[in-house]
Amino acid sequence: MSFPWAKEYTPTTAFGQWMDEKLPIGRLVYNSLGAGYPTPRNLNYMWNFGSLAGIFLVVQIVTGIILAMHYAANADIAFDSVEHIMRDVNGGWMFRYAHANGASFFFIAIYLHIARGLYYGSYKAPREMLWLLGVVIYLLAMATAFMGYVLPWGQMSFWGAKVITGLFEAIPLVGKPIQELLLGGFAPDNAALNRFFSLHYLLPFVMAGVIIMHIWALHIPGSNNPTGVDVKGKQDTVPFHPFYTAKDGWALGLFLIFFCLMMFFLPNALGHADNYIPANPLSTPAHIVPEWYFWPWYAILRAFTFDFLFIPAKLLGVVAMFSAILVWFFLPWLDTSPVRSGTYRPKMRVAFWILIVATIILFICGGAPAEEPYVMLSQVAGAYYFAYFLIILPLLSRIEKPLPLPNSITEAVTGKPLEKAS
Incomplete structure (x- = not known):
């Protein structure tokens, strides 16, 4: 959205001017997250959850890359490789718990972000594309989380994969081929684990690309606000920085306190005990459930x-x-x-x-x-x-x-x- 009253980006150093001419990254950040992006002055704390979800996606990507360095996508040793990460890798337990609980906090932020959009009508014109891209991000997050749930190759991982992929079998004509394509066979095994690991590693980067488009779509009409009234003039806005960077920072600090409490004191509270039992195709758990966000x-x-x-x-x-x-x-x-x-x-x-x-x-x-x-x-x-x-x-x-x-x-x-x- 064009704001005539927005403060222009002006590099103050020779190097900054050279960079702005050759590769204007500073201008992009300034116009997207700085004083160059005027924002409605009445945004409440429900507008913090979009940025919080983005921050926790970064946490997931960073911890996921570290875990991938030690994980073995092989049905025979996948469970043992997770135990190796927990017991033998320096700080491995922390990265694993951060990754597992980070997924939950990511979905908490996503659900609150969706609820805010539903209540305040953020899906209405002129923000339809912003909303549609948000739904795509959620679908990608669901696929990524499901495949990540399979990787520890415990009892709930194995049987969760069997139940969820088995749903495709209900689709007439094409369901069975789709199921076999996903699994690489007739049941979850080594081929399925390799497929899920590959896609689980790839999809967060796809999600990051869609998030960039999501932010781009946001900056065309500008942010919605609790009144739903369009911006009428300079008096209706404040610069994103420092007003909303400070507000986002406060919310992030609060979120991180709860995140650290979960990671260090209740790391398995949101998980399932059966996933600490190695996958056994001959022993069905009494109660098969997916992760809580599903x-x-x-x-x-x-x-x-x-x-x-x-x-x-x-x-x-x-x-x-x-x-x-x-x-x-x-x-x-x-x-x-x-x-x-x-x-x-x-x-x-x-x-x-x-x-x-x-x-x-x-x-x-x-x-x-x-x-x-x-x-x-x-x-x-x-x-x-x-x-x-x-x-x-x-x-x-x-x-x-x-x-x-x-x-x-x-x-x-x-x-x-x-x-x-x-």
């Missing part, structure tokens, strides 16, 4: 317990699980309300918080055994989840009467009209 989709998958007409329940569950995420791609066109922010949409706000409760229920049910009352709760919560996106939002877009919007961001912050606020 639980809502796993609950939706298991919510289908009977066939419908000629469609098997397993296929219905697979379609519903993937559709639960793919529906986000259509959100900018499902919600046609001219008002972005849920702050000014009272009925939408109530429906949104019910959605949050339904999602929490899906989280709980996804990690619980596939028995009552969890199956029934998954069905009810899953039904509301789809109804929110496909029925409630489109309907409210037409019938809801929003509250009066402020004339500008400045008016919302100061209570004074734009021309008087200065």
Whole structure:
């Protein structure tokens, strides 16, 4: 977005001027993250989670590269190589725990970032491409995390791979070939482990490339804000640096405190004990579950317990699980309300918080055994989840009467009209 009042980048040294002429990296950073990028003055702490997710992706890439130097992608010794990292490599336990818990913190930031976007209407025009790229990033993160979960080659790794790849078998005609292509055979073995390790190493860099496009798409229309009102003038903005770098830094410090508490004192709290047992194809765990950040989709998958007409329940569950995420791609066109922010949409706000409760229920049910009352709760919560996106939002877009919007961001912050606020 073009801001006529943005401060221009001016190198102060001869070397800086030479670099700006030959390779203007300094100008790019200044215009993207510095005073050259004016930002709405009313952003709250919910706007910190995008940068936090980016920082934890860097943590994952750095620790992943170090772990890859010592990991052996071979079904016979993969489990032992992880134990070697934990016991024999200098600092190996720390890098492994940082990588395992870093994935959880990455997804915490991602989920809060998505929730903020849903509440404040960050998917609406002119930010549709920004939202679509964000959904692509989430799908890449899911694929990366699943493949990383397989690499320790413990019991939950092996059987998680068998169950999840087995879902493709439910797809008519092409499902079985896709499953065999993923595994490199008929069951998880050495070929599957090599494939997953290769893709797990590659996909974070692909994700980083999409994040660059995501940030690029952000800078074209500029950031959304809690009011959903467009920037009207210089009074509505502040430079990204130092105002929001300081705010991001405070949030990062708080996040890192909890991250260090988990890494040093509760490193296995978010994992599963069965993954410290070597993979055994002849011994099925009593309760197979994916990592906690996949639980809502796993609950939706298991919510289908009977066939419908000629469609098997397993296929219905697979379609519903993937559709639960793919529906986000259509959100900018499902919600046609001219008002972005849920702050000014009272009925939408109530429906949104019910959605949050339904999602929490899906989280709980996804990690619980596939028995009552969890199956029934998954069905009810899953039904509301789809109804929110496909029925409630489109309907409210037409019938809801929003509250009066402020004339500008400045008016919302100061209570004074734009021309008087200065």
